[in-house]
Amino acid sequence: MRDETAIAIRGVRVIDPYRHIDSEQEEVWVVNGRIAPEPIKNLEAKVIDARGLWLVPRLLDMHVHFREPGQTWKETIATGSRAAAHGGITAVAVMPNTVPVTDTPELVEWVQMRGRAMGLVDVLPLGAVSVGSQGQELADLGRMHESGARGFSDDGKPVASARLMRAALSYAKSLGSVIIDHAEDPSLSEGALLHEGRMAHRMGLSAVPEVSEASMVWRDVLLAGLTGGALHIAHISAQDSLEALAYAKAKGYAVTAEVAPHHLLLTESVLEQWGYDPVTKVNPPLRPEKTRQALIAAVAKGLIGVMASDHAPHHADEKAQPYTDAPFGISGLETVVSSLITALIAPGHLTPLKGFELMTTGPDQVLGLRYPGLCAGAPADLALIDPERRWRVDPQDFYSLGHNTPLSGMTLIGQPLFTMVNGRFSMREGEVVDAGISQVS
Template sequence: MGLLLKGGRVLNLENGELEARDVLVEGRHITRIADSIEADAHEVVDLGGHVVLPGFIDMHVHLRQPGFEGKETIATGSQAAARGGYTQVACMPNTRPVLDTPELMKFVIETAEREGFCTVLPYGAITKSELGEELTDIKALREAGAVAISDDGVGVQSSSMMREAMRVAASLDVPVVIHSEDEDLAKDGCMNEGVVSKRLGLPGIPGLAESAMIARDILLAQETGAHLHVCHISDAWSVELVRWAKSMGLNVTAEVTPHHLLLTEAIIDATDGADANMKVNPPLRTEADRQACLRGLLDGTIDMIATDHAPHMEEEKKRPFRTAPFGFVGLEFAFPVLYTELVEKNNLLPLHELVQKFATNPAQVFKLNGGRLAEGALADLTVVDLNTERTINPDEFYSKGRNTPFAGQQVKGWTVLTVNQGRITYQA
């Protein structure tokens, strides 16, 4: 028996048209898309005119397991992902222990297969324990299922270490995913360095801490031929550097978060630095930086949207701004926030281009099976309601984390159904 989605509007990813179509899923694949498909013995879901999209893919989440299960688990994080329309997520390795062995790759994959609500793709660490002192066995990590390598949470400070990592990664066709932060420049900063940080008396992190590391790694990628992917880009000069690298034909890609597209340090200023739910790394920066990130997304310099979903316990985020942990959650409302602000309200890009940033581009960049809506494609699907406006309410989150600056916003574009490899994983 198959799964028949009737009465929906399928988004044409080429021309942006919404086409009234039924979608039949049998096994793990889409077997038919047509004007009308007979129910026969299939399980039927009436979509009521809602919009059918390819399942979203987030290449940057923190599921916290193993080691920090009080913040999140593979089960709760993937359930939050499914509620947000995600069918694949890539989890960062800065757990405890760090995901730096084949055994830990297998642990994540097997736990997700047993307990999860979406496909979980683990990153392997670049260096053992993310200490920057010794390379991991990148070949073994890849063979065990690592989607790429990253020391996210910290930047690889040693240029020679990163150079060697890129050489090995290039020979294995493994993407190198960078947390771009020069720790000597960032020091103990807790927000963007500038006028606001000085007024609040808080130590700042300059944009240069990000862009200087990106510049270094672009040059290393040029020498080694590695695929370099820049995490959570936030600084205007960083965007320019990625734009230059692409103009030179280098295999450099980048992601941006909803919060760096929509928010600035002004929200920290408005609370006098009293609310650590506004604290994230890289930090919320200036309006000029935000506009640069937005331009980069619109012109294709930035390839994809990633949430950098980083759950923390409530008591941690109640600490003073200086000492509270960095990070926001975002899986459950990333698409509604950006659909509302970029498509509906401000008409900055059409729906199908936003969906490409959420699904098609991540699949293409990381060579994943997904991001398509076609007969024969993997049945990773998201159905969204573009009309109903609802409030972002952390009390309703499936994630253990409640830490977000978007709480209380009214947005449209909520997920009503998620299908992962032919299995319904969320239904409103």
């Protein structure tokens, strides 16, 4: 027993969507990296007094951009991993729009290996749908799948060709994998900087209507029906896209969707509050209040089963450019869990158990993962959250290299205090604890 490391988490409320459990005043033991079957007598343990806290299993953010290889001034796998740990996240799926694009098995393996070397978060690579995400030629999904790619996406760009999307869905089906859809009709969105509405008219800037997204969602829902392939709609943000989702559900198609926190917390009117600062520039753009309400209702109904940050960090100098030139994107890993609580759980749209499905069983199902929940023998991947704590977002406190977020200055409800991966704290009381097994850049 001497070599064993044991941690006892006392008085905690366990919210475990994997086992449909929400119970108060629990005592959870972690021994040698795993959840122990019961409190262990005669074993010295580090005790965490977790009264008033929530214990949730393995939070997965299935849509993040870590920018490595190629744009390491924006983010690296190391800094992104730290941001994840700080945000209470234990697993991330990383988008392949790196430089070069992750479109080969070698790059898929490399990303995975870099993630493991950091040891702070389970880095799940996604591969590109098309070679170089150029939308011309299907990438080698089969070999990337064998190398550990958890799904495929040309995210950042749509798959403009219906023929290519059809082929991708069929190919993914044969692999038991999924196509993640950045749904946007480029002929409608080209040059657009924001949502086609009140703010765009006032600013006189080129804008995109919701139809750009919704028409592509409809097309791809129909292709999912045609092929039987699994389709996941990324960052859904249009009212008519929700109609397409409902249609897919009624037809029994393998279609799922995710919503980004900023589309639930903010509307286009923040552009005015921010004095047209490009910190609000994101794709898909912030929408009007009516759309925000429709998205919340769709989550509450179970039509949308995933929340993902679409963490898109950029350097401050890039975001300091004029609205026309600044890149799209919000740095979201360190606010996503609090956003989930603030937007959905605290106002009562979802119970905590239902709410955390959006970052556990929901994305697991999309990516074909099988974490068992916090049962005896399971790897101790978990987060401890103070659900009452109100905190003001200050991007200077982020571990991410990207400090670009229009949530800056907002008060959010609920804050992750501890993150644990394989029984080891990756974040403790707000401080990231590096694994110390690799050189960190």
